[in-house]
Amino acid sequence: MENNQFDLCVTLIKNAKNMVVLTGAGVSTESGIKDFRSRTGVYQLAPEYILSLDYFYQNPKEFYQFALDNLYHPDAMPNAGHDILSKWEREGKVSHIITQNIDGLHQKAGSKSVIEFHGTMKTASCLHCNKSYSTEEMINRFQTMNEFYICDHCETLQKRERFIKPDVVLFGDTGKWFTVEGFNKILHTIEEADCLLVLGTSLKVTPFSTFPQYRRKSTPLLIINIGDTPYDTDRNTFVIPESIGKSLTLLDEQLRS
Known part of the structure; x- marks a missing residue:
């Protein structure tokens, strides 16, 4: 300039x-x-689809693994x-x-x-009852529970309705x-x-x-x-x-x- x-x-x-x-x-x-679309960005590691609502529903464990590894930066200043x-x-x-x-x-x-x-990666919420979970709590659940992504605060016939999603806006969301x-x-x-x-x-x-x-x-x-x-x-x-x-x-x- x-x-x-x-x-x-x-x-x-x-x-x-x-x-x-x-x-x-x-x-x-x-x-x-990391940014998302540059030559060293997040989407060089996986396609954009991995951060879609559809992928989250189909592969919640894999989604969380990727999100926690690449989107959550609690120590960044x-x-x-x-x-x-x-x-x-x-x-x-x-x-x-x-x-x-x-x-x-x-x-x-x-x-x-x-x-x-x-949105934010600091918290996640149940899609049914809106109970809020800190990301640190989700990490602990991830490490200690099999179906860590299913809310245990409420009940529905379909477990999918009780998925706990990070409070970020995904594709299709x-x-x-x-x-x-x-x-x-x-x-x-x-x-x-x-x-x-x-x-x-x-x-x-x-x-x-x-x-x-x-x-x-x-x-x-x-x-x-x-x-x-x-x-x-x-x-x-x-x-x-x-x-x-x-x-x-x-x-x-x-x-x-």
């Missing part, structure tokens, strides 16, 4: 009072968490990108973070207003935010933004990829991502094709100068 455009991004962020941030896997790769977003929230600059990530690192960094659009009320809240949040910052996502997975379309025409779109997005050439859009931590650190330093 040319210096004058970088300076413009600094000015836009400095003037923002209600910045909404959309984040994807690229924010967490600097914390040692926030990186500079997470920390700066948290600081900007405390300073009244960032109003909401809407994330595709399921690792909880935004909250671990101290961000409060986080919408986990694709819906989640807390995949409702009329959930979508309306997100779209209203984006419509109210005075700056939309997109970090570490290619914006190619629907419906998350549609969210920038709902910003006001006057609202600038800032994209920091290694790789193209469908919005890169849009009007009032500014692109920094660099790492998240490096870019946000430079931007934050310029805000202070």
